[in-house]
Amino acid sequence: MKTLKANLFKKSAMLIGLVAVVLFSSCKKDDDEMPANESITDIVVANNNFSLLKAALTKADLVNVLDGKGTFTVFAPNNEAFVAAGLDTEAKINAVPVETLKKILLYHVLGQQVTSSAIATASNTPVETLANGNVFVTKNTSGVFVNGANVIQADIMASNGVIHVINTVLMPPTGNIVEAAQANPNFTFLVEAVLRASQGSTNLAQVLSGAGPFTVFAPTNQAFMNAGFANVEAIRAADPAVLTSILTYHxxxxxxxxxxxxxxxxxxxxxxxxxxxxxxxxxxxxGNTNTTASVISSANMLTTNGVIHVIDQVLLP
Incomplete structure (x- = not known):
């Protein structure tokens, strides 16, 4: 009987190889586009829906960058996106360390002009940003998405590039799936479960720290308690094989x-x-034996080796 670890890597190779289609069929300006006189910075400053983005660009000293030469594509979070990210005031934005804020903002910027018509229909194509990390762009019948965030208004043309408005502040990954879970207080039980499962025949923590990519439907602490694990001690006492079966189902x-x-x-x-x-x-x-479906309460937490979606139930095979 093949080991679970071997099956993990076999399925990783066979299930979904990320699309190797070229994302951009062309990065040239379409012939029918009208020339724009305002820079990306000018457009952001003049638009009340970008007031929090303006504050962030000012704090990070990036105003002149997006006002200058070169061609850029900016996936621009609107005010609603900043509010959802907990950055709903200029004071909160100014409290973010400058280098951290700069990295977040540059993660929204490509060093070339890419209009929506130049994006090929494909799923999760990696594209390098000015933060030296990839975003994953999807174009399908529902629209254009970046890291799962919807482009709600495309092709605002500027003299030095193009703006696509998005409804989410994109956060660059800071670690792999295990590291991201360890840094999140809502995943204390999940981390303990992964560590306990790793004491069995499969080192699950090592697998989920590997290259991937993986997607994890991650139950919160309350989800584990609702499933009968009253505390972390109960998880530590559980059979590693049982935990491995449950966790790999996620x-x-x-x-x-x-x-x-x-x-x-x-x-x-x-x-x-x-x-x-x-x-x-x-x-x-x-899950197959769950009586009700689990709500995905928070989606698209990007890691260096995949993505995490937060759920409110433990899934049962």
């Missing part, structure tokens, strides 16, 4: 953003089973 061997989820889809998990996706009334995922 893992898909591919990078799957919310923009990739479709109604009724049944993605295979690395333990050999499948989960069911529903979108009516918000994105949900259901």
């Amino acid at each position: 893992v898909v061997a591919a990078r799957v953003f919310s923009s990739d989820l479709t109604e009724g889809a049944q993605p295979a998990t690395v333990n050999g089973g499948s989960v069911t996706i529903t979108l009516n009334g918000g994105a949900k995922v259901k």
Whole structure:
């Protein structure tokens, strides 16, 4: 009987190889586009929906960069996006260390002009940003997405590039799946479960720290408590094999953003089973023996080796 670890890597190779299609069919300005006189900075400053973005660019000393020469594509978070990220006032933005803020903002900028028509229909194509990290761009029948965030207004032309408005502040990854979970207080039980499972025949922590990519539907602490694990001591006392079976049922061997989820889809998990996706009334995922579907309460937490979606139930095979 093959080991679970071997199956993990076999499925990682077979399930979903990320699209190798060239993202941009052309980066030249379309012939029918009208020339723009205002720079990217001018447009941001003049638009009240970008007042928090303006404050962030000022704090990070990037105003002149996006006002100058060169061609850029900016995935520009509107005020609603900053509010959702907890940066709803200029004071909160100014409290972010300058280098951290600069890295976040440059993660929204490409060093070339890319209009929406120049984006090929493809899923999760990696594109390098000025922060020296990749964003993953998808174009499908529902629109254009970057790291799962929807482009709500495309092709605001500037004299030095183009702006695409998005509804999310994109956060560059700071670690792999295990490291991201360890840094999140809502995942204390999940981290303990992964560590306990790793004491069995498969070092799950090592696997989830590997190259991936993986997608993890990550139950919160409350989800584990609702599933009968009263505290972390209960997890530490659990059978590693049982925990491994449960935890690998939460893992898909591919990078799957919310923009990739479709109604009724049944993605295979690395333990050999499948989960069911529903979108009516918000994105949900259901395990085979769960009586109800789990709500995806927070989506698209990017890591260096995949993506995490937060859920409110432990999925049961």
